[in-house]
Amino acid sequence: xxxxxxxxxxxxxxxxxxxxxxxxxxxxxxxxxxxxxxxxxxxxxxxxxxxxxxxxxxxxxxxxxxxxxxxxxxxxxxxxxxxxxxxxxxxxxxxxxxxxxxxxxxxxxxxxxxxxxxxxxxxxxxxxxxxxxxxxxxxxxxxxxxxxxxxxxxxxxxxxxxxxxxxxxxxxxxxxxxxxxxxxxxxxxxxxxxxxxxxxxxxxxxxxxxxxxxxxxxxxxxxxxxxxxxxxxxxxxxxxxxxxxxxxxxxxxxxxxxxxxxxxxxxxxxxxxxxxxxxxxxxxxxxxxxxxxxxxxxxxxxxxxxxxxxxxxxxxxxxxxxxxxxxxxxxxxxxxxxx
Ligand code: P6P
Numbered sequence: 001x002x003x004x005x006x007x008x009x010x011x012x013x014x015x016x017x018x019x020x021x022x023x024x025x026x027x028x029x030x031x032x033x034x035x036x037x038x039x040x041x042x043x044x045x046x047x048x049x050x051x052x053x054x055x056x057x058x059x060x061x062x063x064x065x066x067x068x069x070x071x072x073x074x075x076x077x078x079x080x081x082x083x084x085x086x087x088x089x090x091x092x093x094x095x096x097x098x099x100x101x102x103x104x105x106x107x108x109x110x111x112x113x114x115x116x117x118x119x120x121x122x123x124x125x126x127x128x129x130x131x132x133x134x135x136x137x138x139x140x141x142x143x144x145x146x147x148x149x150x151x152x153x154x155x156x157x158x159x160x161x162x163x164x165x166x167x168x169x170x171x172x173x174x175x176x177x178x179x180x181x182x183x184x185x186x187x188x189x190x191x192x193x194x195x196x197x198x199x200x201x202x203x204x205x206x207x208x209x210x211x212x213x214x215x216x217x218x219x220x221x222x223x224x225x226x227x228x229x230x231x232x233x234x235x236x237x238x239x240x241x242x243x244x245x246x247x248x249x250x251x252x253x254x255x256x257x258x259x260x261x262x263x264x265x266x267x268x269x270x271x272x273x274x275x276x277x278x279x280x281x282x283x284x285x286x287x288x289x290x291x292x293x294x295x296x297x298x299x300x301x302x303x304x305x306x307x308x309x310x311x312x313x314x315x316x317x318x319x320x321x322x323x324x325x326x327x328x329x330x331x332x333x334x335x336x337x338x339x
Contacts, residue, residue: 005194008034008173008184015179026136026161029086029111030175033134034193036080037165037173040073040118040132041186044167061096061313069124070094073117073132087111088139089147091312093119093280098312100146108143111136111160112151114279114312119164120248129168131250135284136161152312156283156305163284164250172196174254174288181257181292202294206260206322207241210252218268222299222333226264229332249276253285253320257292262325266299267317274317278309282318289320296320299333 012027019026074094081087085105091098093116101107113136120130137158139151163175171186173193181200184193209230216224230241244261246252252263267274276282286296286304296304299319307316319326 005187005190005192007195008193011182011184011195011198015177015182018179019177025086025109025111026177029081029084029136030161030177032080032084032086033077033163033165034173036077037132037171037193038186038191039076039080040069040165041167041171041188043069043072044124044130045171062093070118070121077115077117077132077134081113082106085109087113088143089113089151090115091152091279092117093277093313096313098147098149098152102146107146110138110143112139112147113137114152114283116277116280119250119281120246123246123248128246128248129166129251129254130248131167131254132165133250133280133284134163135159135280135287149312152279153309155308156278156286159283159287159305162287164254164288166250166254168251168254172254174200174257176288176291178291181288200257200292202257202289202292203260203322204293205237205324206256206262207238208244208256208259208261209241209325210243210245210256210261210263210321211265212245212247213243215268218270219266220268220299220333221336223264223266223329225335226329226332229328249281249285253289256321257289257294260322260325262319262321262329264299264329265318271315273315275315276318278304278307278314278316279312282316282320285318285320293323294321295323295326297326297330299330300337301330301334 012030016027082101086109088109089100089112091114116133141148161177165173173184183197183200185196187194265274265276282304289296297319298317
């Protein structure tokens with residue numbers, strides 16, 4: 001039978017029918033994201049061949065050196081969002097303040113986006129998988145006016161959609177609109193994201209723990225004890241578990257989503273809120289994790305999606321993945337929490 005892949009567009013339309021009042025704007029927005037993703041895919045895949053590697057020579061709001069590809073990805077997604085006429089503004093990891101689209105179409109549109117245009121960029125020059133992470137909300141300020149910070153400071157539970165693109169051995173787009181977590185793989189021969197898994201489900205248990213053990217001595221006691229727990233021999237829980245950490249959130253999360261596992265970026269004395277950003281790393285990943293049957297908390301029982309943001313770049317300790325593994329890690333954290 002001829003190759004008849006289900007494309008991203010077909011699935012979006014199919015899922016849109018589950019939203020009786022949807023006018024197709026969210027569907028069109030997801031399609032615009034896919035177009036920008038294909039443009040970034042093309043650049044990332046040529047990174048070693050064209051003059052796009054290395055530093056852009058400036059520093060972003062996080063104080064991190066900006067890579068040429070970071071800047072290219074940020075500009076590509078921003079241009080695509082503005083061209084869509086469906087987005088009123090963007091909070092990007094690469095920009096200190098929110099980006100307001102004040103053209104006639106955009107200022108009347110109802111969606112805002114939080115994004116990390118190219119997460120894991122320190123891995124760009126060594127050919128390790130990197131990713132784009134996005135999170136979509138309905139604005140709360142009235143249409144017709146410029147968006148304001150409050151439009152972006154909504155709890156993650158208010159996301160209407162979220163997802164990531166992982167630029168790896170293949171380029172995949174994984175997203176949710178609240179109807180489960182769905183995965184697509186880019187088929188470069190036809191330039192389309194084609195359905196890989198309609199409902200991605202993460203195992204309740206896993207055998208992979210992902211954490212930067214280089215920071216071990218700075219970890220809270222509960223995290224140190226959990227790491228030791230992972231390394232002890234135990235027939236029933238099939239320990240010792242395997243340590244896998246690539247230093248690219250999207251790649252670490254994607255592996256654990258499929259195989260089962262836990263990803264932890266905890267607080268330390270120096271970084272009391274950890275490193276990962278709530279709006280455009282933790283909230284979208286948490287939405288995807290929960291939609292796939294997993295869990296995402298701050299390590300002390302607070303659901304990531306319930307946290308009310310106060311700053312667009314705020315950080316939060318992040319524990320996500322297989323439900324039973326997150327629960328076990330929290331058991332160790334609670335042992336010392338009120339001491
Ligand atoms: P560390 C990449 O810079 C990133 O934001 C995430 O993609 C990744 O999980 C984390 O930082 C890695 O941080 O401190 O372990 O290098």
